[in-house]
Amino acid sequence: MPAPPNGVIAGWLARHHHLVLDGALGTELARRGADIDDPLWSARLLIEQPALIREVHLDYYRAGADVATTATYQATFEGFARRGIGHDEAARLMRLAVALACEARDIFWREAQADPAQAQRARPLVAASVGPYGAMLADGSEYRGDYGLREEALMDFHRERLRVLAEAGADLLACETVPCLVEARALARLLAELPGAEAWISFSCRDGEHVSDGGPFADCVGALDGFAAVAAIGINCTPPQHIDSLVRIARAHTAKPIVVYPNAGEQYDAVTRTWRGTAHAGGDALAGAALHWAEAGARLIGGCCRTTPADIAALYRRWAAADGAS
Template identity: 35%
Template sequence: MTQTAPSPVTVLDGGTGRELKRIGAPFQQPEWSALALIEAPEYVTRVHQSYVDAGADVITTNTYAVVPFHIGEDRFADQGATLAALAGSLARAVADAAPRRVAVAGSLPPICGSYRPDLVDIDRARPILAVLIAALAPHVDHWQAETLSSLSEAELVGELIAPTGKPLWLSFTLDDTHPGAVAQLRSGESVTDAAVLAQRLGAQAILFNCSQPEVMADAVRAARAACPLPIGVYANAFPPQPEETEANAVLLDIRADLDPAGYAAFAQSWQAAGATILGGCCGIGPDHIAALRALA
């Protein structure tokens, strides 16, 4: 019996905030990864370059924390568009200088707090996302709506990016408090419904991010059964967290078992389940991405 060769893998970059902190960039709460963008953008360029050097096919704009939740209402009103445009131009410059094709993903974060579907406020999120989209649009190859904990967030992004004509990748964060349970979003909505919605919105990929690696393979299988879209995974390296945890609200510990080899072993299971897009989220750095490149 002839074995089917695995599908080609697209390698994403890893986490930005933790990598900025590791290399000595300005980094503190509440600004998180936005502080380097504000005070020392050369560090952001260094992080992008490190992921390109590690073999990433896609680098992500450093806009996850360019929201009032992190930089404050007044600063966002005054500088949000400028900072988002700077983040886009920094990523674009690194991608354009690469010796091979590297795409730029425009990061569109959850506006009202990560991991908190109970805080989702579509009316509040709409104008903030509109600022990010307008500022990033000239610089990005596709949109990457990240750490979505509910279907309503995805629907809003789909609506707002449609006029740009640029492809959309939707990435959902999973309930990882009970590994082994049926895969679902942090809202309790099903992965199947998320996959169906992604297809209806015309997304070009569905991904799962910022969740423990143990829950990813089941989500990949559920998405694969529900829709034909390419599927991606970029897990975090956090230990299990209480359900009330808010991502990036505190500096969480990193699991000792998720070194590059340990993370790559999980990635092989995601690939076996049907994922063709692999990368890393919080706590996953360039060495991890190099290990994923070796799998591709």
């Protein structure tokens, strides 16, 4: 992966106050009528509707996102094999996911060059999503972390997939919704096997102090702090009411940038594959909370499940107004 001397994220944050992430991909595809009721989730559309994936990426860039995260969260060799898709075709689909985000970025950038209103925008990034082992199981265990696997076994699971994605042309990797320290360490150790690669690692958390398997979030952050290729550490797909506490914990245990992209506040039922409750982090609510999280130390902020391009547009407008006032 191409990277400036100090890394993609460090280089960006040396020039800008913050990095605006995109919002949900899978639930946004579903909102537009796609059927993702499948163990492959959004990766199913790499086979059936790749143009729709590109369209969503493009809409996030247009909304103000500085990063698009690829449709590879549940794209694994094991998951594709269950659908009768062989190794080589699975690798091609993973590379396609990165290509779709890069194509959307190129379309947006051509538009931005011709639009004076976009003159302040920097050329955005592409992050290749790496979901946890539990995402492949498709049973909600990325919100429990009860795998019962050792670190080395998780490294074996992630190794080739990580290599394919790292070589596919993305700017960085997004290792996300990690529920436990053992898997985070496995991913961090694998990054050292990929020269030039960098990633953020973000955890799913059950409350304001613990990751999904019950371990202290502080211990997870501290354990990753010494890995050079881990460029940012944080939280995603966690209810927004827990984020402030988690950001403050992260800030106390690492000097690395803090990444935050909560879900909209609803709860996912893995049995019925539906969302319950009321969204609390949409639109202006997400934008207002983001400024608060930034004050606490977060510098990469966006949305996860059930957030939309409209939510990211509100976040972008709020950032722009705050920057203009500073």
